[in-house]
Amino acid sequence: MSSRYRQLADELRAGIADGTYPPGSRLPSESELALRHGASRGTIRQAFALLAADGLISSRKGARRLVTQAAPVQSFSQLHSFSQWAASIGETPGGRVVSLVRRGPTELEAERLGLDPGARVYHLTRLRLLSGRPVMIERTAYVERVGALVGGIDADNESITLRLEELGVVFAHAEHTVSAVPADAEDARLLGVRPRTPLLRELRRTTDLENRPLEWSDDRYLGDAVAFTVHNSVRANTLIRSSVKEPPA
Known part of the structure; x- marks a missing residue:
């Protein structure tokens, strides 16, 4: 089974791809996502790290992450x-x-x-x-x-x-x-x-x-x-x- 942070990253990636989180918008905060998914903030940060590595969101810490582009062809x-x-x-x-x-x-x-x-x-x-x-x-x-x-x-x-x-x-x-x-x-x-x-x-x-x-x-x-x-x-x-x-x- 995939790791929890990978599952969360995939859900957010799908939201970026389908326009739920369009380029220029901000993702929910770490605390919001942690509460929504029953996950630790560390798990949310790991999911954010995967999305940042894919070039989908900004990697800035201490703020809500900004969606920078639509989902790429390959992560x-x-x-x-x-x-x-x-x-x-x-x-x-x-x-x-x-x-x-x-x-x-x-x-x-x-x-x-x-x-x-x-x-x-x-x-x-x-x-x-x-x-x-x-x-x-x-x-x-x-x-x-x-x-x-x-x-x-x-x-x-x-x-x-x-x-x-x-x-x-x-x-x-x-x-x-x-x-x-x-x-x-x-x-x-x-x-x-x-x-x-x-x-x-x-x-x-x-x-x-x-x-x-x-x-x-x-x-x-x-x-x-x-x-x-x-x-x-x-x-x-x-x-x-x-x-x-x-x-x-």
């Missing part, structure tokens, strides 16, 4: 979770853990995760599948408190994102950098392609509700399996991941 949570995205396009998600190790961070991981000297990370390498076909490699460094939870998840058969959120780890904000890279020897072996085959590379830094770093990931996709589209507006920018069904025009 941030779907972009972050490979399993949700795969299901949304009619594919069966799959995965295979290549390695999960606890180790010292690289210089880049330490910088992007804001780690102190002597800190450790859990580094996961996982091959992701669409209906049995290898299409992406995840290489993710988790801060230690999150990585320790990942170690107890059946990452071959469960969505790490959704399971962590059930355990109280909310992926609230993310920065994405998308570029092209040639497949190195390990990429080629795992994806079953020739070395130097062009891949789409997504670098992702994710933080929680308090903007504390959770993960730094280097994900590499087969270029004929996925595409990213950015929708720009004066109110918000939405990054959408889609499958490649036909050559671009």
